[in-house]
Amino acid sequence: MAHCVTAPTSCPASGGGGLGWSAEPDLVAEEIACRRGERLVFTGLSFRLSAGDALVLTGANGSGKTSLLRLLATMIAPAAGRLRWGDVPIEVDIQAYRRRLLYVGHQDGVKPGLTPRETMAFWITLRSSEGAGEAPVLDAALAAFALDAVADWPCRWLSAGQRRRLALARLVATQAPVWLLDEPTSALDAENQMRLERIIAEHRASGGRVVVASHTTIGIDDAALLALDTFAPTFGDAATIGV
Amino acid sequence: MTGFTGLFRRDLRLALRQGGDTGLVLGFFVLAVVLFPLGVGPEPAILQRIGAGIVWVAALLAALLSLDRLFEADHRDGDLELLALSELPLELAVLAKCAAHWVVTGLPLALVSPLLALFVDLEPAAIPTLFLSLLIGTPALSLIGSVAAALTLGARRQGVVLSILVLPLYVPPLVFGAGAVEVSATGSGERANLLILAALTLAALACSPWASAAALRQALD
Numbered sequence: 184m185a186h187c188v189t190a191p192t193s194c195p196a197s198g199g200g201g202l203g204w205s206a207e208p209d210l211v212a213e214e215i216a217c218r219r220g221e222r223l224v225f226t227g228l229s230f231r232l233s234a235g236d237a238l239v240l241t242g243a244n245g246s247g248k249t250s251l252l253r254l255l256a257t258m259i260a261p262a263a264g265r266l267r268w269g270d271v272p273i274e275v276d277i278q279a280y281r282r283r284l285l286y287v288g289h290q291d292g293v294k295p296g297l298t299p300r301e302t303m304a305f306w307i308t309l310r311s312s313e314g315a316g317e318a319p320v321l322d323a324a325l326a327a328f329a330l331d332a333v334a335d336w337p338c339r340w341l342s343a344g345q346r347r348r349l350a351l352a353r354l355v356a357t358q359a360p361v362w363l364l365d366e367p368t369s370a371l372d373a374e375n376q377m378r379l380e381r382i383i384a385e386h387r388a389s390g391g392r393v394v395v396a397s398h399t400t401i402g403i404d405d406a407a408l409l410a411l412d413t414f415a416p417t418f419g420d421a422a423t424i425g426v
Numbered sequence: 427m428t429g430f431t432g433l434f435r436r437d438l439r440l441a442l443r444q445g446g447d448t449g450l451v452l453g454f455f456v457l458a459v460v461l462f463p464l465g466v467g468p469e470p471a472i473l474q475r476i477g478a479g480i481v482w483v484a485a486l487l488a489a490l491l492s493l494d495r496l497f498e499a500d501h502r503d504g505d506l507e508l509l510a511l512s513e514l515p516l517e518l519a520v521l522a523k524c525a526a527h528w529v530v531t532g533l534p535l536a537l538v539s540p541l542l543a544l545f546v547d548l549e550p551a552a553i554p555t556l557f558l559s560l561l562i563g564t565p566a567l568s569l570i571g572s573v574a575a576a577l578t579l580g581a582r583r584q585g586v587v588l589s590i591l592v593l594p595l596y597v598p599p600l601v602f603g604a605g606a607v608e609v610s611a612t613g614s615g616e617r618a619n620l621l622i623l624a625a626l627t628l629a630a631l632a633c634s635p636w637a638s639a640a641a642l643r644q645a646l647d
Contacts (some may be wrong), residue, residue: 212469254513258646281511290504296443308432309512 184409203221203389204360205234207283208269210255210298210392216416217250223415224250226263232361237383238401242411248396251411252363255394256286285359287367294361295339299330299349302338303356308356317321324356325349328378343370351379354386362386362393367400376401429514430522437526447495451488451531452538456580458484459542470547478556480607480608484542484569485535485560492531493571493592495580496523501579501645505507510646514596516639520576524568532564547610552557555610555620559603562623569630576641581623 202337209231214224224247232238240248253259256268257277266273273280293302295341305322325334332411333341341349362383368376380402383393396400441447462480466472500506509519538559572590578584606619630642 204464256507258507259512260647278513284509284511288504288507288508290502290507292504292508294440294499294503294505296440301436301439305432305436306508308428309508309514310427311513 186210201202203234203391205390207234207360207390209233210361211267211269212255213264213267215254215261215266217254217259218262219250219259223262223416225411226416228264228411230409232392232394234360234392235387236358237387237393237395237406238247238409239403239406240396240409246415248411248412249365252286252365252394252396254285254359255361256363257281266324283359284363285357286355286363286365287350287353288365291346293338293341293346293349295337297338298335299325299338299341299345300334300413302349303352306353307356320356324352326355327355327382328375330351339356341411344372344375347371348375351382354382360391362391364395366397367395368397368399429512430518433509433514433519433522434526437523438529439528441528441530443551447492448530448534451492451516451536453490455484455541456538457538459545461495463547465544467565472609473547474549475544477548478552478604478611480546481542481548481556482559482600482607483562485539485564486593486600487643488535488587489531489564489567489571490592490596493575494588496527496572497579497642498575498584507646510643511594516642517635519573520638520642522549524565524572528565528568532560532568535564537540537609548607551610552607552611555616556607559616559620559623560605560626562620563599563603563644566599566627566630567587567596569627569634572638573634573641576638576645579642579645583601598621602626 197287211229211231213229215228219226224245228251230238240251242248250259254261257273257280268280292306293299297305300321301331303324308323322331325331330348330352331347333345338346338349347367348395351367367379371379383395383403387393393403393406395403395406445481459481462476464475466476497506500509510516512519513590514522536557539556540553543556548556571588574588574595578588578591581587602619602623606616606623609619
């Protein structure tokens with residue numbers, strides 16, 4: 184189980200064994216377009232994400248990095264084109280598709296009134312239908328981002344970086360082949376950025392895939408770069424998609 | 427079901443730990459009811475006549491106070507996105523949040539209502555009916571309110587828009603809730619009113635999670 188950061192004994196059991204997710208089919212985007220309000224953000228975007236792949240989204244502010252991540256996370260419907268999991272369009276079983284995703288957005292989802300341990304336990308219960316979230320998984324996740332010392336503080340005492348680490352610790356606590364990370368390194372110091380890079384590398388080594396939107400340089404080996412500026416719509420595109 | 431109970435317990439824990447909601451709602455409820463005798467004078471006949479209405483209207487307004495916070499925190503800090511992507515269907519998530527909301531607002535309202543009945547000089551015979559009507563009716567207030575809270579998520583001056591949206595929808599529970607108390611003071615007949623009130627709550631239970639979940643998805647888009 185290469186994707187676990189701490190001792191192997193504390194690894195969650197549900198990961199697909201030693202092979203990880205290498206056997207899972209590819210995530211395929213076909214000519215997708217995204218519209219926000221009246222504005223077409225990008226169009227004609229295609230990519231294929233196989234086991235172990237990493238996709239780094241680049242582009243100016245407003246070029247649609249977050250929109251693409253939210254679209255992949257099924258929170259926005261594409262204005263054109265479609266997403267497939269292998270050969271199957273994701274709409275066929277959207278719950279099964281969502282189960283394969285782990286989305287860490289701009290916001291950390293941290294409640295000031297809860298402790299990191301309670302927050303993490305809640306997230307784990309949300310993800311698992313069969314009452315997982317035992318203490319070892321939880322502790323391993325908190326330890327992966329060195330949050331064990333503050334695990335029982337109220338989150339209102341945490342710094343921005345610690346809240347970010349708590350959000351990222353979900354990557355360790357829950358198992359999913361596709362990670363969607365929106366500016367994961369914001370507020371992280373160098374040491375924790377290295378922790379994140381190592382966790383991403385381990386995830387990919389076990390067949391996981393990552394899509395990252397990031398402004399800062401993040402050390403992901405041989406990641407594919409996707410410059411969203413180049414998919415900005417031209418005048419004709421808007422007419423064909425019916426804006 | 428683990429997700430449902432997990433969310434319910436988290437919301438309860440947050441509400442109890444922050445403590446503001448219950449205190450605010452109860453404080454408003456008590457103050458609003460106490461103001462009436464001061465305003466209309468201590469004439470027992472008048473108070474007795476309008477007492478049921480006063481308590482019920484005050485309960486509606488008190489329940490309204492806390493509605494804007496039902497989804498707001500989760501929306502602002504990103505937990506709503508996680509809920510939408512979780513195993514738990516969003517409809518059930520709405521239900522869990524409404525249940526927690528009712529436990530910290532509606533239930534305390536029903537519990538203190540017998541005390542407030544004394545302030546408005548309600549017939550002793552009507553006091554159990556008042557308690558029962560609030561117990562049956564307040565879940566409908568949380569459920570109907572959740573639709574409005576989800577629809578107004580992210581709106582400017584959410585509280586005001588929410589009141590305008592939700593108060594007309596509160597008319598049926600008010601009519602039958604206050605009606606039950608009124609007829610019980612004069613004799614019998616509160617049973618029919620309470621049954622209709624229960625039917626309203628069940629209808630809200632069946633319909634509002636769908637509407638709220640749809641509105642929440644809209645808010646996430």
